[in-house]
Amino acid sequence: MCWGCFSSKTDFSTLPAISLNRSLLFPSAGPILCSGHLRMFKTLKTKYFTLCGEAPGYPACLEYYDSKQKFLNKETPKYRIFLHNCFSINKYSDTRQKYCIALNMMDDCFCFVLKNEKELEDWLNSMLLLQNGEPHSTYEHVWQVNIQKKELGSNIHGPYRLCLTNEAVTFVKLGAKYKSEFINVPLQFIKRCGFRGRVFYMEMGRMAITGAGDFWMETKETNMAFNMCVNIMNFMTNLNCRKEKIEFQQRMRNSSKDENPYSNTHSTFFGYKTKASYLSLLDFSEDRNYN
Incomplete structure (x- = not known):
């Protein structure tokens, strides 16, 4: 389905939480609230992340690109998660990484690593505000x-x-x-x-x-x-x-x-x-x- 066919009344909960098919992805239309080079949790590879706010017909989402240049060139994002399809967004840490955010979906979990506590709070609060209108996680x-x-x-x-x-x-x-x-x-x-x-x-x-x-x-x-x-x-x-x-x-x-x-x-x-x-x-x- 072409993204241009969606209207402001589209039920985004029926869309897949993660979209990897390049033919289904579309240029982001919402405002960029946060952006920067962050690391993947599993591989620790550096990617360019963007947090996009809502716009008419476009749900809020987190996406990343292989490089900032690909983002500036308006290429297809490598990965995208619709925030409203996450049942919880919260801090996550283990013995390897201290500053992480986890986006929990019904059938998957995506984590990424931030540089320090302040950066973590900025990204987490922005995502929670987009998801449920307040800077508080559903689950601690x-x-x-x-x-x-x-x-x-x-x-x-x-x-x-x-x-x-x-x-x-x-x-x-x-x-x-x-x-x-x-x-x-x-x-x-x-x-x-x-x-x-x-x-x-x-x-x-x-x-x-x-x-x-x-x-x-x-x-x-x-x-x-x-x-x-x-x-x-x-x-x-x-x-x-x-x-x-x-x-x-x-x-x-x-x-x-x-x-x-x-x-x-x-x-x-x-x-x-x-x-x-x-x-x-x-x-x-x-x-x-x-x-």
Whole structure:
């Protein structure tokens, strides 16, 4: 289909997230919001990237060229991703690279490397504003895992993205077509988590939509399993802190003026309670049976 046939009412969600067929690509019509030489995550090769804003009939997109000269010559971009077809755009880092941005699509993930924190924030905020109108990622962290076919994994197994917010974890099956297929588990329904080597596990409580039991997930490296464990536990700790603080404030408001407001407020020092809970939940034990 010729791009010139699209109108401002075209449903861009039906377009492929990544277009590699040169005959389907078209000259960018939107304004260039960011541009510069950046590196590919996997190969570390330098490419010329451009972030294009929306224009009538043209969705916002990220694209790259083999060189800046090819961009100036208005040649076909080597690669293009439509931002509205990404379910999450967020920071990403591992042992090799610190300043990366990941564009997560239903069936793929594209990462590129930036030079420093400021450049990362500039590109990320610009993409998020184009995607959802505000500089906030849908998910704070997204990890690709392979859920093993055991225990709770008997029904939910294979390649998934594990997505984390400050309220919940979400399982997104690789290749899912609709957001209704996402499985959302509030953090308060997770009993504990841990890891051993490249294997990460989470124990669900009986109130979770999955039922009680363990999920076992294989990651690509031990450092990823460790980061998953630490970040999820930190978010669980912060959630407990917020809840205990709210409960304490409600008790203070409900206390009568004649009562001693500090007579029975063990949650005043909620940090100590939370720290103890954190240590009891975080599990690095060697005797955990994951075979």
